[in-house]
Amino acid sequence: MARIGVFICWCGENIARTVDIEKATAEVAKIPGVRCAINYKYMCSDPGQAMVREKIQREKLQGVVVASCSPHMHLKTFRAAAKTAGLNPYLVEMANVREHCSWVHHDKEKATEKAIGLIRMTVGKVLRNRALDPIKVPLTKRALVIGGGVAGIQAALDIADAGCEVVLVEREPSIGGKMAGLSETFPTLDCSQCILTPRMVETGQHPNIKLYSYSEIESVEGFVGNFKVTIRKKARYIDIDKCTGCGECWTKCPSKKTPSEFDYGLANRTAIYMPFPQAVPARPVIDKDACIKFKTGKCGLCLKRCQAGAINFEDEDKLITEEVGAIVTAAGYQLYDIGKDQPNAKLSGYGEYGYGEYADVITSLQFERLSSASGPTSGEIKRPSDGETPKKVVFVSCVGSRDNAKGISYCSKICCMYTAKHTMLYKHKVHDGEAHVFYMDIRAGGKNYEEFVRRAIEQDGAIYHRGRVSKITRENGKLIVRGADTLVGEPVTIEADMVVLAAAMRPAVGVLELAQKLKLGYDEFGFLSESHPKLRPVETNTAGIYICGACQAPKDIPRPWRRRRRRRAKCW
Amino acid sequence: MEFGYYPGCALHGSSNDYEKSIRACMKVLNAGLKELDDWICCGATAAHSLNHKLSTALPARNLAIAERDGVGSVLAPCPMCSMELIKAGRALRESEQMRRQMSEIVELKVEGKTDVINLIQVFERIGIETIKSAVKNPLADLKPACYYGCLLTRPAKVVQFDDCERPRSMELILEALGAAPVSWNYATECCGAGLTMANEATVLELANKILKNAAGSGANCIVVACPMCHVNLDMKQSAVERRYDTAHGLPIYYLSDVVGLALGLNKKELAIDKHFVCARAQVKR
Numbered sequence: 001m002a003r004i005g006v007f008i009c010w011c012g013e014n015i016a017r018t019v020d021i022e023k024a025t026a027e028v029a030k031i032p033g034v035r036c037a038i039n040y041k042y043m044c045s046d047p048g049q050a051m052v053r054e055k056i057q058r059e060k061l062q063g064v065v066v067a068s069c070s071p072h073m074h075l076k077t078f079r080a081a082a083k084t085a086g087l088n089p090y091l092v093e094m095a096n097v098r099e100h101c102s103w104v105h106h107d108k109e110k111a112t113e114k115a116i117g118l119i120r121m122t123v124g125k126v127l128r129n130r131a132l133d134p135i136k137v138p139l140t141k142r143a144l145v146i147g148g149g150v151a152g153i154q155a156a157l158d159i160a161d162a163g164c165e166v167v168l169v170e171r172e173p174s175i176g177g178k179m180a181g182l183s184e185t186f187p188t189l190d191c192s193q194c195i196l197t198p199r200m201v202e203t204g205q206h207p208n209i210k211l212y213s214y215s216e217i218e219s220v221e222g223f224v225g226n227f228k229v230t231i232r233k234k235a236r237y238i239d240i241d242k243c244t245g246c247g248e249c250w251t252k253c254p255s256k257k258t259p260s261e262f263d264y265g266l267a268n269r270t271a272i273y274m275p276f277p278q279a280v281p282a283r284p285v286i287d288k289d290a291c292i293k294f295k296t297g298k299c300g301l302c303l304k305r306c307q308a309g310a311i312n313f314e315d316e317d318k319l320i321t322e323e324v325g326a327i328v329t330a331a332g333y334q335l336y337d338i339g340k341d342q343p344n345a346k347l348s349g350y351g352e353y354g355y356g357e358y359a360d361v362i363t364s365l366q367f368e369r370l371s372s373a374s375g376p377t378s379g380e381i382k383r384p385s386d387g388e389t390p391k392k393v394v395f396v397s398c399v400g401s402r403d404n405a406k407g408i409s410y411c412s413k414i415c416c417m418y419t420a421k422h423t424m425l426y427k428h429k430v431h432d433g434e435a436h437v438f439y440m441d442i443r444a445g446g447k448n449y450e451e452f453v454r455r456a457i458e459q460d461g462a463i464y465h466r467g468r469v470s471k472i473t474r475e476n477g478k479l480i481v482r483g484a485d486t487l488v489g490e491p492v493t494i495e496a497d498m499v500v501l502a503a504a505m506r507p508a509v510g511v512l513e514l515a516q517k518l519k520l521g522y523d524e525f526g527f528l529s530e531s532h533p534k535l536r537p538v539e540t541n542t543a544g545i546y547i548c549g550a551c552q553a554p555k556d557i558p559r560p561w562r563r564r565r566r567r568r569a570k571c572w
Numbered sequence: 573m574e575f576g577y578y579p580g581c582a583l584h585g586s587s588n589d590y591e592k593s594i595r596a597c598m599k600v601l602n603a604g605l606k607e608l609d610d611w612i613c614c615g616a617t618a619a620h621s622l623n624h625k626l627s628t629a630l631p632a633r634n635l636a637i638a639e640r641d642g643v644g645s646v647l648a649p650c651p652m653c654s655m656e657l658i659k660a661g662r663a664l665r666e667s668e669q670m671r672r673q674m675s676e677i678v679e680l681k682v683e684g685k686t687d688v689i690n691l692i693q694v695f696e697r698i699g700i701e702t703i704k705s706a707v708k709n710p711l712a713d714l715k716p717a718c719y720y721g722c723l724l725t726r727p728a729k730v731v732q733f734d735d736c737e738r739p740r741s742m743e744l745i746l747e748a749l750g751a752a753p754v755s756w757n758y759a760t761e762c763c764g765a766g767l768t769m770a771n772e773a774t775v776l777e778l779a780n781k782i783l784k785n786a787a788g789s790g791a792n793c794i795v796v797a798c799p800m801c802h803v804n805l806d807m808k809q810s811a812v813e814r815r816y817d818t819a820h821g822l823p824i825y826y827l828s829d830v831v832g833l834a835l836g837l838n839k840k841e842l843a844i845d846k847h848f849v850c851a852r853a854q855v856k857r
Contacts, residue, residue, distance in 0.1 A: 340735065351738035357755075471737070473757035475785065480757070 002033035002127055005061040006119060007052055009043035009068035011098055016041075018102035020112040024067075027116045031123050035059050044074050052078065053085035061087060063126035067095040067119045073535065088131035095122035139225030140325040142167065146217055146514065149177020150196060150557060151549025152330035153203050159328075160208035167322045168203065169212045169231055171510075172261075174279035176200055177332055181262055181276075181365065183372035183379070185557055186421045187452040193374065195557075197278045204280040210322075213281055216510075218319060220517050224544025225325045235315040237286035238272075243310035245282040249302035250274060258290040260376075264366045266384055267376035272302050272311075276374060286311075326544050329518065329528060331511050333550035335363055336400035336408065336504035347407035350399060352471045353501060359385040360479060361472060361499045364418060371425045381429050383498045390497030393426055394481045395419045395437045396469050400504030402440060408504050410525065413554040415502035416443045420453040422500060423462035435462045436494055438469050438483050446556070465492055472499055505554040518545055527553050574604035575694060576643035576686075578611055578634060580653035587650075587799035589843035593828040594649060594691065596842055600835045601698050601706065605647065608637050614648075614656040617766055628670070629677045631660035635688075636680035645687040647694050651723035651798045657688040659730050690724060690733065691797050691827055692741050700748045708836035710750030716830065717791035718742040718753050719782065721801040722762040736760065742795065742827060749834040756789035758782045763804040772811070779804050780812045783820040793823040795830055802826060807848050823851045 006028050010016035021039045029037040036059055040048045043066060055061060064087065066078045071094040079089035097115040105111040141164050145156045148170030156168045168175070180200070182192035203209055218230040253270035260269040262276050271290035274282065292299035293313060303311045338355040342348060355361045360383045362370070369375040370382070383390045397419050401412040416439065423435035442464075444450045456462045467484035474480065478495040485492045507526040515522050520540045521529035528547045531539040538546045549555060575598075583591040598605050615630035634657060638646050648654035664671050664684025675681050695703060720739050728736035737760060743753040763782060764775030782805065786794050796802050806824040813819055824847065832842040844851050 340738065348735075351735055475757065475788070 002063065003035040003059060003061050004033050004063040004065060004123055004126055005052070005055045005059060006031075006034055006037040006065045006067065006123065007043050007048075007055075008037065008039040008097075008119070009048070009066065010039065010041045011068060011102075012041065015068070015098050015102040015115075018105055018108055018111045019097060019115045020108060023112055024115050024119070028067075028119045028123070031120055033127055034123060035061060043068055044077055049077070049081040052081050056082060056085035056087045062091065063087075063129060064092040065095055065119060065122045065126055066092065067097045067115065067122070069098040070094075070096050072541075073532065090132040091126060091129050093122050093126050093129065095119045137225065140227075140323045141165070142322075142324045143326045143328060144169065144227070144229055144322065144324040145328045145330060147177070147330035147332050147549065147551070148172075148175030148203070148211075148213070149330060149332045149549060150179040150199075151332070152177070152328070153196075153199050155328045155330055155548055156203055156209055157199060157206065160206045164208065166206075166209045167212065167229070167231075167324060168209055169215050169217060171214065171216045171234075172275065173214045173236070173283075173285040174275045174281065175203060175211070175213060176276075176278070176280065178365065179557060180278070181264075181372065182368045183375070183425060184421065186417045187446070187448040189421070189424070191373070193278065200278070200280040211281065212320070214285060215320075217514060217517060220327070224542075227324050227327060227544065229322050229324060229327075231320045231322060233318040233320055235288075235317050236283075237288070237312055237315045238284055239310045239312060240281055240283040242308045243283045243306075244308050245274070245284075246307070247274075248305040248307070249311065250284055252301050252305050254299065254301060255290050255292050258287060263369045263376050264363065266362075266366055266369050278374070286313075326546065327518065328546045328548060329514065329520070329540075329551060330547070330549040331514055331528075331551040332508040333505045333554070334508050335365060336506050338363065338399060338501055338503055342407075344407070347400075348405070350406070350501075353396070353399070353469070353499075354472045354474065354479075355501060358472070358474050358479060358499075359383075360390070360497065361501065364415070364422065364500055364502045367422055367500045371422070371429070379429075381426055381433075388497070389430055390433065391430070392434045392494065392496045393436070393498045393500060394469075394479075394494055394496040395422055395435065395500045395502065396481075397437065397439045397502045398468075398504075399501040401502075408506075408525065410504075410554070411443060412502075412505040413443070414505070414556045416441075416453065417446075417449055417556065419500075419502050420444070420456040420462070423456045424460050427460040427462065435460075436481075436496070437462055437464045438467055438481075439464060440466070440468065446558075467492070505550060507551055511551050518542065520545060520547070527551065573602070573698060574606060575689075576638050576641075576646035577605040577607045578614075578638075578646050578648040578653060578657065578688075579607065580614055580648060580650045581616075582650050582799035587802060589846040590649060590799050590802065590826050590828070592841075592843040593826050593832055594647075596837050597828045597832045597835065600832070600837065601703065603694070603698055606643060608634060608643070608646065609641060611637060614653040616652050616656065620656070625677075627656065628660045628663055629674060631657045632664060632674040632682050632684075633678040633680070635661055635664070635684055635686045636675070636678050636682035638686040639682060640680055643686065645689055645697075647691065648688055649691050649797070649799070651690060651721065652800065654688050654690050655723055655727075655731055657686075660684065661686060661688060662730065692724075692745065693733070695745050695827070695831065696741065700745060703745070703831065703835075704748040707749055707834045709834055711746075711830060711834050712750050712752075713792075714746075714749075714751035714830065715790055715792045716746055716751055716753050716795040716825070717756045717786035717789060717793075718746065718759060719786075719794050719796045719801060719805070720760050721796065721798045722760065722765070724797060725760060742797065745827070746795065746830065749830060751830065751834075753795075754786075754789045754791045756785055756791065758785045763801045765800050765804070768800075768804055768808065772808075775804050775808060776812050776815050779808055780816050780818075783809065783812060783822055784818075787820060787822060791822070793825055795825050795827055797827045809849050821849065823847065823849050825851075 082092045083089045095118045145168045156166045160166045215233045218232040221228045255271035259265040272286045340351045373379040444453045465485040467486045469483035481494045615627045620627035661684035725736040734741045764778040768775045
């Protein structure tokens with residue numbers, strides 16, 4: 001006769017509230033092959049595990065069934081406990097009576113019956129289980145990091161500093177991501193470039209980091225420890241090894257009218273261009289669609305000017321294969337499209353705010369460029385339409401966020417803080433200007449965050465109106481912002497010179513396709529899913545693939561920074 | 573093509589010029605209008621602000637008549653009427669209990685399956701291309717401000733028509749007629765509607781803003797699809813001008829007026845001569 005032990009967990013009251021634990025214990029004790037059945041309030045705790053170990057030894061158990069939560073959560077815990085008690089861990093199985101039973105039912109009697117059935121089936125499984133010995137397979141001690149924004153850079157440096165090789169893939173011509181374009185960062189107001197650019201340089205020069213810029217992930221095969229990744233190195237038309245980054249080419253390029261991606265269209269760039277002077281690698285790229293040589297066959301001025309012979313109009317995409325053991329995804333975010341054209345039928349934009357129609361209605365990332373020393377106005381606050389200094393600026397928070405009618409129910413987390421920061425940056429530069437903010441709630445949770453917002457209001461005199469903006473129109477050269485102040489209970493109309501919209505954060509373009517290549521889960525909004533929000537916050541449900549940064553959820557800059565230690569430890 | 577027709581109180585009363593204009597257009601476009609037999613009031617603001625059941629029962633009776641007579645799509649040119657009819661239809665479709673109760677009250681079986689549409693939708697169904705090819709008199713001189721008012725696109729979840737904040741459907745029709753609609757700020761703002769009786773000052777203020785912005789945006793007329801908007805912008809325009817000591821002189825056309833003009837009808841056939849503000853040189857005949 002087999003000797004199986006059944007351990008039923010109450011999970012506090014998660015299971016005990018819906019399943020009659022005593023009845024279930026008594027019933028399963030009668031199943032043929034079950035030697036003993038006991039229950040405990042927290043089976044995963046130290047006393048609970050001690051009970052499992054003690055029973056294994058005293059009753060000479062040949063198999064164990066733990067009836068509790070999902071095996072995803074605690075199978076490893078109980079298998080380890082069994083191993084210390086001398087039982088082969090593969091003779092331990094779990095019956096999920098929480099997710100599959102108590103959480104989804106109300107009728108206690110029927111739920112108890114179902115729990116007993118689930119345990120009975122699991123006992124049947126353990127009866128057929130055989131002792132197994134784990135095998136060892138070689139693994140590639142190299143990591144792939146996808147995305148060269150602040151999260152990806154930090155992940156790559158941490159892993160590289162730990163002595164492992166890193167392959168860093170960035171689809172833009174330079175690493176740096178969104179942070180490279182920010183002006184100053186909250187809550188300290190130190191310059192974003194001063195924090196990030198040294199790390200970018202370090203990444204570019206690190207002996208353990210192999211950087212593929214202007215490249216994308218084509219496909220991923222294999223499994224934890226042994227991934228085979230195909231990378232598409234997009235045609236850059238520049239040999240970055242020959243190129244010295246001297247600038248002869250882009251200063252002479254006659255095609256100068258392409259809106260700069262880095263400046264979010266606030267300035268133009270040439271067809272052969274460096275995204276920004278601090279780019280890593282500090283090498284240009286040719287935009288084929290804007291290049292006169294590609295369009296008409298005439299020109300080739302850059303080719304003539306280049307002393308290094310680095311320009312190659314015949315360049316083509318190349319596929320490269322890399323072998324890695326672990327993958328970190330740091331694919332980042334994009335802003336919600338404010339206008340009418342939406343990528344997804346569930347989303348509807350804010351046509352009433354006139355973004356795209358009025359040049360002086362801009363997004364928060366555009367405002368970052370306007371106030372950045374490296375921006376198109378060298379940090380002077382000048383409005384896009386005529387270069388005048390705006391004397392009255394309205395900042396609108398929650399554009400897209402927390403608005404079920406527009407398709408996004410979540411809070412984008414960072415907008416309250418950067419909006420407060422924007423009012424400060426503005427007031428520090430335009431002393432006689434007025435900064436108005438329309439907000440729903442101020443969510444400033446974090447060290448020194450609430451104090452920061454108070455500083456914007458009390459010291460810098462930002463005027464906060466609690467309410468939404470219903471419409472923005474233009475009359476006589478002014479933007480008429482109509483909204484409500486719900487604390488006063490009155491409609492508010494402000495004649496502004498410029499409006500800044502704090503658009504919601506959405507997962508970056510292409511995150512879904514990437515998730516499908518990596519076989520990762522994502523939520524209804526397209527953010528990548530972690531394995532467990534508390535127990536395994538950087539792991540995914542695919543072994544060996546980790547996530548960090550804003551492709552997981554809206555995050556501020558310090559957050560990926562804090563999480564990096566955990567991730568580094570997890571990679572090996 | 574034939575549509576059911578629910579005139580509501582306005583089109584048989586103060587806005588009979590609107591009815592005349594719609595009928596004239598439909599005739600040229602070979603579209604029939606079959607007026608619902610023995611229709612009753614939709615309840616309008618009076619009913620829905622006082623009695624929920626009444627505000628469903630009144631439109632439900634009209635929907636029941638349409639169902640009984642086998643009318644699939646019903647044009648309700650007044651946006652208040654169409655909103656009330658659509659809202660009642662929706663309530664009926666959503667609840668078996670509502671269908672039972674209402675059928676009992678209105679003494680006719682009603683399920684809420686009638687498709688209630690506004691005038692813009694009627695033109696869309698006839699086909700913008702069809703209308704375009706029937707144009708005899710392109711409206712090249714016309715720079716209209718298309719005025720939707722508050723109800724034509726709202727409540728968005730009830731009427732489910734165009735983008736409630738930035739609609740374009742009227743503009744598309746006018747462009748097909750050869751006109752050049754202007755971009756302006758008050759397309760979906762409120763004209764004050766029924767307050768014209770109780771609080772005229774509010775209506776004059778709102779109407780003044782609308783007229784001023786339309787003219788300031790380069791419009792030489794306003795095109796509306798709502799009888800109430802027409803009253804407040806056309807009939808009240810002289811009062812607006814007196815109160816604010818200004819001269820707008822902006823002709824206010826119904827959508828059917830401009831379609832009719834482009835189709836070659838004259839202002840008498842379209843009852844444009846009944847408007848308060850003179851149509852001036854834009855309408856020669």
